[in-house]
Amino acid sequence: MNKIRVCCLFGGVSEEHEVSIVSAASVLSVMDRDKYEITTVGITKEGKWLLYEGALSDLTKDSWLLYATKESFFVPDPNGGRLMIVGDTPETRQIDVAFPVMHGKNGEDGTLQGLFDICGVRYVGCGCLSSAVSMDKATAKMILKNYNIPQAMAMAVDRREIERDPIRIAMACESLGYPLFVKPSASGSSCGVSRVNSADELLPALHKALLSDRRVLIEEYIKGAEVEVAVLGEDGIFAAEPGEIVPGSEFYDYETKYVNNTATYHIPARISEKAREKVKAYAKKIFRALDCKGLARVDFFVDGERVVFNEINTMPGFTSISMYPKMMEASGIAYRELIDRLIQSALA
Ligand SMILES: Nc1ncnc2c1ncn2[C@@H]1O[C@H](COP(=O)(O)OP(=O)(O)O)[C@@H](O)[C@H]1O
Ligand SMILES: [Mg+2]
Structure with missing residues (x-):
């Protein structure tokens, strides 16, 4: 062979x-x-x-x-x-x-x-367009709006707007209400993401986000458990058993992810059967809507039966102890087999 x-x-x-x-x-x-x-x-x-x-x-x-x-x-x-x-x-x-x-x-x-x-x-993985669209949170959200995927109310602003008219942005933020989240449109690992508790914290947060991207997303705060779904796209689309991250800090920021180790996780996520079915169905719908291939991890906030899309990652953390492989493993697909299948589907 x-x-x-x-x-x-x-x-x-x-x-x-x-x-x-x-x-x-x-x-x-x-x-x-x-x-x-x-x-x-x-x-x-x-x-x-x-x-x-x-x-x-x-x-x-x-x-x-x-x-x-x-x-x-x-x-x-x-x-x-x-x-x-x-x-x-x-x-x-x-x-x-x-x-x-x-x-x-x-x-x-x-x-x-x-x-x-x-x-x-x-x-292996998503193509050019779906990778690009999935990476850019503002664009992904805009597309998914057409698919009626529930998401946080948000506003995208770029560097020029932030530099020229911060007061207009601050006024628009009043309608989103505090606290809110400010994040680079295209970044990851929580780099440049801030929770903004009041108007005086807004401008520093916008400038921090600008260090990672020229476009910044300002979102209403969504209460809920952080639930992630691993999706494998071969002939069909398979959504694994959802998992849940408990940051153990104010939010799932960079320090929590890679420095402090305060985060814990639960697989399966501690959510109702109805919410579980909902996140899996949304994850598959999102994978299809964004024309993904191979793999993606789709992240949500879940509060009771309310499910809100947060973001999609087309190359999520992929160590053997990362959430994506662990969720696949919990659904019967071991790490080594997962890699074989991803390679096979890239060759298909
Ligand atoms: N709208 C929001 N409401 C509540 N928490 C949020 C919101 N947006 C982001 N967060 C928190 O910030 C973390 C990082 O934001 P996220 O959008 O997932 O960016 P990244 O791509 O860097 O992971 C999330 O895991 C969550 O803890
Ligand atoms: Mg995230």
């Missing part, structure tokens, strides 16, 4: 560079070497693509660069899948499928997927 030639990509320019390294190391640790011939490409924080030639144990944020010296890139060729490796003796390697274990900007936002399309590379 010919092995499937997989190119696993990690790192990248986004704020989630480090998270991506952990996700990729986890994926690589379970991939069956009898089945897959694996090439690994790391992308630096500056955006340079380098072939990773180190051991799995050195694939950490602090040491991977020591084992990555050769620039590597896909060649634009519609019949392609050709990875060019530039070293003392340049080499091209044929790739059957790319697995971008990359989060956020230039990883999960459609840009990388567009590059794969141009280079004739098949890849």
Whole structure:
């Protein structure tokens, strides 16, 4: 049997560079070497693509660069899948499928997927358009409004508006009421997200969000448990058993996610049967509406039977202990099998 030639990509320019390294190391640790011939490409924080030639144990944020010296890139060729490796003796390697274990900007936002399309590379996960739309919270919400998906009332403002007319924005916020949430339209890992308790906190929050994106979303506060649904898109669309995050802090911010470890989770989520059916049905509807493929994690707030969409991630945290794989596991799809199925469906 010919092995499937997989190119696993990690790192990248986004704020989630480090998270991506952990996700990729986890994926690589379970991939069956009898089945897959694996090439690994790391992308630096500056955006340079380098072939990773180190051991799995050195694939950490602090040491991977020591084992990555050769620039590597896909060649634009519609019949392609050709990875060019530039070293003392340049080499091209044929790739059957790319697995971008990359989060956020230039990883999960459609840009990388567009590059794969141009280079004739098949890849795991959502396509260019659905990645781009899903990454941009303001755009995703606008589309999902047409599908009657319940969501927080929101307003999108851009850098120019914030700089020129903050008073008008502050006045408009009165109708959303405090507290409210301010977040970059396209970011992740809670970078730049603030809970704003009163008008005097608004401007600093807007400027913080502007550090991650030029467009900022201001949302009404939604009370409720944070419930996530892992969706797997193959021939059909499968929604796993929903899980619930309990931040253990004011909200699920960056510190809670990656520094303090105060968050706990419950799988299955502690919600009513009716709410459970609702979130699963909405998650599938959203996956279809945004034309997703492969995988996505769809996040909601649930209060009693009220279900409100929060956001969708097309390359969610993917370590073996991340919510997406854990929810799949709770529904009978183990981590290694999940990776096999994602690769299979990318090749289909
Ligand atoms: N409208 C909202 N109401 C209540 N909490 C919110 C709201 N929006 C965001 N949050 C809180 O902020 C966290 C991060 O926001 P989110 O939109 O999920 O951004 P990210 O893509 O960075 O994860 C959420 O998990 C939740 O705890
Ligand atoms: Mg989130």
